[in-house]
Amino acid sequence: xxxxxxxVGEIVASRRPHRKDAARNYDALIAAAREAFAxxxxxxxxxxxxxxxxxxxxxxxRNFPTxxxxxxxxxxxxxxALVRAAAEVADREPWEALTxxxxxxxxxxxxxxxxxxxxxxxxxxxxxCRDSMYAAGGPLLDRAQAAGLARTDxxxxxxxxxxxxxxxxTFDDDVQRDRVLAIALDGVRTGG
Amino acid sequence: xxxxxxxVGEIVASRRPHRKDAARNYDALIAAAREAFAxxxxxxxxxxxxxxxxxxxxxxxRNFPTxxxxxxxxxxxxxxALVRAAAEVADREPWEALTxxxxxxxxxxxxxxxxxxxxxxxxxxxxxCRDSMYAAGGPLLDRAQAAGLARTDxxxxxxxxxxxxxxxxTFDDDVQRDRVLAIALDGVRTGG
DNA sequence: ACTGTAGCGGAGGTACCCCTCCGTTTCAAC
DNA sequence: GTTGAAACGGAGGGGTACCTCCGCTACAGT
Numbered sequence: 542x543x544x545x546x547x548x549v550g551e552i553v554a555s556r557r558p559h560r561k562d563a564a565r566n567y568d569a570l571i572a573a574a575r576e577a578f579a580x581x582x583x584x585x586x587x588x589x590x591x592x593x594x595x596x597x598x599x600x601x602x603r604n605f606p607t608x609x610x611x612x613x614x615x616x617x618x619x620x621x622a623l624v625r626a627a628a629e630v631a632d633r634e635p636w637e638a639l640t641x642x643x644x645x646x647x648x649x650x651x652x653x654x655x656x657x658x659x660x661x662x663x664x665x666x667x668x669x670c671r672d673s674m675y676a677a678g679g680p681l682l683d684r685a686q687a688a689g690l691a692r693t694d695x696x697x698x699x700x701x702x703x704x705x706x707x708x709x710x711t712f713d714d715d716v717q718r719d720r721v722l723a724i725a726l727d728g729v730r731t732g733g
Numbered sequence: 734x735x736x737x738x739x740x741v742g743e744i745v746a747s748r749r750p751h752r753k754d755a756a757r758n759y760d761a762l763i764a765a766a767r768e769a770f771a772x773x774x775x776x777x778x779x780x781x782x783x784x785x786x787x788x789x790x791x792x793x794x795r796n797f798p799t800x801x802x803x804x805x806x807x808x809x810x811x812x813x814a815l816v817r818a819a820a821e822v823a824d825r826e827p828w829e830a831l832t833x834x835x836x837x838x839x840x841x842x843x844x845x846x847x848x849x850x851x852x853x854x855x856x857x858x859x860x861x862c863r864d865s866m867y868a869a870g871g872p873l874l875d876r877a878q879a880a881g882l883a884r885t886d887x888x889x890x891x892x893x894x895x896x897x898x899x900x901x902x903t904f905d906d907d908v909q910r911d912r913v914l915a916i917a918l919d920g921v922r923t924g925g
Numbered sequence: 926a927c928t929g930t931a932g933c934g935g936a937g938g939t940a941c942c943c944c945t946c947c948g949t950t951t952c953a954a955c
Numbered sequence: 956g957t958t959g960a961a962a963c964g965g966a967g968g969g970g971t972a973c974c975t976c977c978g979c980t981a982c983a984g985t
Binding site for chain 1: 773774776849854884887890891894895897898899900901902903904905909912913916917918919920921
């Protein structure tokens with residue numbers, strides 16, 4: 542309801558280097574990895590990631606000594622974007638703010654899917670990211686519930702799973718996707 | 734409504750061999766492949782599949798010359814099981830029959846997920862399987878709609894995507910999964 | 926029981942991936 | 956501009972997967 546006041550910065554201490562060329566390579570690696578993981582899942586080739594980023598394999602390993610390190614950085618990056626998105630919709634109407642944020646949540650899911658395969662659910666970073674995300678998005682559901690627009694026998698976690706699931710499937714076209722998502726959200730919505 | 738009268742047999746001409754040892758190996762390969770694909774996705778190692786099945790790699794390649802052939806057989810096998818399941822629930826109450834079948838649909842989704850990655854959506858087998866599955870499951874939704882238990886501004890395809898999506902995600906536990914699925918189906922259900 | 930053949934397993938060539946190591950390049954502080 | 960340290964790229968050793976090929980095995984029909 543008020544602009545987010547909790548920290549939206551780095552979830553884990555970012556290892557982004559200071560030198561210009563190094564920082565550029567770091568960013569290129571994160572972007573390439575997100576792309577590769579989205580396309581090939583958790584087992585994407587790291588050499589392919591380095592190729593996409595236009596850097597040598599050695600550079601990849603210096604920045605991310607293990608595959609897990611790369612996953613964590615890509616994932617944290619996505620979560621940060623999602624947290625920022627929550628602040629951006631905070632001034633809209635309750636239900637519209639919620640659904641707008643859930644739309645942005647779609648993109649996050651693509652990365653999340655691959656990351657799930659690689660990182661243990663109980664890992665520290667997952668915990669931190671979940672906290673961060675719930676702190677950012679949770680109030681959006683709270684507002685809708687307080688306004689009598691959303692059922693109260695569910696929590697934010699339920700909502701995310703529902704939306705994540707629906708958006709994680711493929712559809713004939715965008716029209717069908719929106720229709721099915723609307724049906725799912727009809728299960729969430731209450732007269733208002 | 735009446736027991737299924739359409740063919741529930743092989744969707745594609747099965748290449749299952751006649752000789753006893755060969756047939757056993759064929760079945761073991763299908764089972765091992767389903768397991769491996771569920772676990773590792775479309776890029777599971779074929780040598781691993783052969784190992785799980787307890788056969789030589791040569792045997793795998795004789796039965797399934799290409800990775801695609803193996804996928805198609807595993808997939809067709811699953812669809813056949815799903816079609817049979819529709820016949821088995823046909824004598825229950827409309828809404829209960831529908832949800833019972835959708836529960837079985839969960840298992841199918843695990844395989845489907847991997848197969849999607851490997852097979853083109855427009856492939857002949859996908860088309861045939863979809864027809865077969867819709868013919869089997871579609872009447873279950875029709876019945877529920879006719880009984881005023883399900884909204885009529887959606888079709889069977891929408892329902893499958895919705896359920897497939899929800900069940901394709903992970904949950905904290907079975908209780909949450911059932912709760913979220915119930916919310917989604919609340920969007921489908923109409924007063925009754 | 927005999928026997929022809931369908932079926933079997935796995936060795937091995939090729940290709941790709943993982944990850945380390947180190948000689949070379951590039952930055953930035955002076 | 957000089958220079959030292961940080962960063963770079965990619966060669967290369969070890970491992971695994973793909974797929975073919977062929978000598979061996981075991982089934983089924985007589």
